[in-house]
Amino acid sequence: MINSVEKQYLEGEHTSYKVVLDDGKILLVPHNEENRHYQEILEWVENGGVIVDNGA
Amino acid sequence: MAITRLGPNQDITAAKIAGTINFKNLIINGDMSIAQRGTSVTGVTTTDGYYTCDRWRSQTDIGTWTISQSTDVPTGQGFANSFKMDCTSAGTSNADEVSIRQYIEGQFLQQLAYGTSSAKSITISFWIKSNKTGDYTFSIKNVNSSQERLLGFNYTIDSANTWEKKTFTFSGDTSTSIENTNSAEFELYWWFSAASALRTGTVSNTWQNYSAGNHAISTLAGLGGSTDDEVYLTGVQLEADTSASDFEFIPYDVNLQRCQRYYQIFGSTAPTSCNMTNGMAYSANSSEVFCPTILPVVMRTGPSVTQNGTIAYRTPGGTTNVTLNSTAVSEKEVFMNFSGSFTSGDPGYIRNPDGSSSNYLEVDAEL
Numbered sequence: 032m033i034n035s036v037e038k039q040y041l042e043g044e045h046t047s048y049k050v051v052l053d054d055g056k057i058l059l060v061p062h063n064e065e066n067r068h069y070q071e072i073l074e075w076v077e078n079g080g081v082i083v084d085n086g087a
Numbered sequence: 088m089a090i091t092r093l094g095p096n097q098d099i100t101a102a103k104i105a106g107t108i109n110f111k112n113l114i115i116n117g118d119m120s121i122a123q124r125g126t127s128v129t130g131v132t133t134t135d136g137y138y139t140c141d142r143w144r145s146q147t148d149i150g151t152w153t154i155s156q157s158t159d160v161p162t163g164q165g166f167a168n169s170f171k172m173d174c175t176s177a178g179t180s181n182a183d184e185v186s187i188r189q190y191i192e193g194q195f196l197q198q199l200a201y202g203t204s205s206a207k208s209i210t211i212s213f214w215i216k217s218n219k220t221g222d223y224t225f226s227i228k229n230v231n232s233s234q235e236r237l238l239g240f241n242y243t244i245d246s247a248n249t250w251e252k253k254t255f256t257f258s259g260d261t262s263t264s265i266e267n268t269n270s271a272e273f274e275l276y277w278w279f280s281a282a283s284a285l286r287t288g289t290v291s292n293t294w295q296n297y298s299a300g301n302h303a304i305s306t307l308a309g310l311g312g313s314t315d316d317e318v319y320l321t322g323v324q325l326e327a328d329t330s331a332s333d334f335e336f337i338p339y340d341v342n343l344q345r346c347q348r349y350y351q352i353f354g355s356t357a358p359t360s361c362n363m364t365n366g367m368a369y370s371a372n373s374s375e376v377f378c379p380t381i382l383p384v385v386m387r388t389g390p391s392v393t394q395n396g397t398i399a400y401r402t403p404g405g406t407t408n409v410t411l412n413s414t415a416v417s418e419k420e421v422f423m424n425f426s427g428s429f430t431s432g433d434p435g436y437i438r439n440p441d442g443s444s445s446n447y448l449e450v451d452a453e454l
Binding site: 032039040041044046047049050056057058059060061063065066067068 | 134269270387388389390391392393394411412413414415416422424451452453454
């Protein structure tokens with residue numbers, strides 16, 4: 032289960048999300064609808080999750 | 088293997104090419120021989136996902152389970168491994184879902200010509216063993232975005248703790264196509280427990296419009312209600328044919344590469360100073376290291392990346408532990424950014440600092 036999601040930037044460009052799961056595991060997930068973890072982020076947002084964006 | 092020489096006027100026949108591999112099995116890792124994630128995971132509860140055997144997904148919404156790559160196999164069939172689910176803390180059977188699944192990309196299924204008058208029959212075959220006899224269901228869902236379809240077959244495990252082979256042939260679906268994508272278009276389910284909402288209808292042997300209640304038989308035996316409950320599965324084959332043929336064994340290395348389309352591990356325990364990735368790295372400034380890596384096998388899509396354990400950046404000046412901070416990926420390449428404290432401009436490489444098997448990077452593009 033997703034605990035938190037934060038936008039990550041690489042050389043100023045948003046390229047991935049840092050996802051922290053309930054068990055502490057961290058995934059770097061691409062902004063890609065074919066990726067199952069990105070699909071889980073979308074579902075998490077639909078259910079009220081908020082993506083943190085601290086900028087580049 | 089003996090070589091048969093054909094004369095200029097001799098036909099190539101099935102008998103003459105017996106033993107060749109034609110990748111007829113639409114299932115990947117059907118012999119459960121590949122387990123990149125490890126051979127056993129304990130304490131699995133409601134988190135569905137991929138544990139041990141590559142490509143095999145489990146759902147355990149009842150109780151607590153140990154999931155493992157087992158060496159318990161049907162005798163004399165050539166298998167070395169099976170996928171095992173063992174209930175270690177009981178819940179209420181059939182209160183929720185316990186299943187094994189495999190998802191198949193649509194682009195691998197176009198040969199079935201679904202949605203046309205030439206739609207081909209498919210045959211599923213597998214070996215299964217459980218402590219609990221009774222009724223079970225295997226089902227396939229075509230997740231076509233216009234109209235989902237479902238079929239399945241019910242089978243009985245007749246003898247407790249005994250390997251049994253089950254097969255069934257389904258006619259092709261002439262009305263609904265399989266979408267040509269790299270996403271999951273066929274979802275295969277082996278049902279061991281299911282909530283009543285999934286068992287209110289009738290399991291159809293022919294393709295029908297999807298209805299959740301038709302997923303499993305109403306009298307499903309139900310695993311997960313006792314710590315005695317366990318199930319083993321191996322020798323899974325889905326082929327475009329009207330009968331089951333012998334399981335098609337493919338070489339271990341080929342099987343591994345097919346699995347790496349969906350999941351790869353960067354990491355090695357020996358030698359301890361070895362490069363974890365296939366690219367060099369460089370410190371762009373005093374706090375960031377960039378590491379571009381070409382993936383050894385092109386993946387299904389851009390993968391997620393996870394750091395496990397301790398990873399280090401080795402330069403001529405020494406070794407510094409790093410933390411994976413961000414990525415930019417495609418199906419062919421992973422560009423990783425690690426944070427830490429560095430001398431700007433130092434070239435180096437990403438390594439396992441102490442040789443521990445707990446230190447590795449996971450690259451995941453599973454369905």
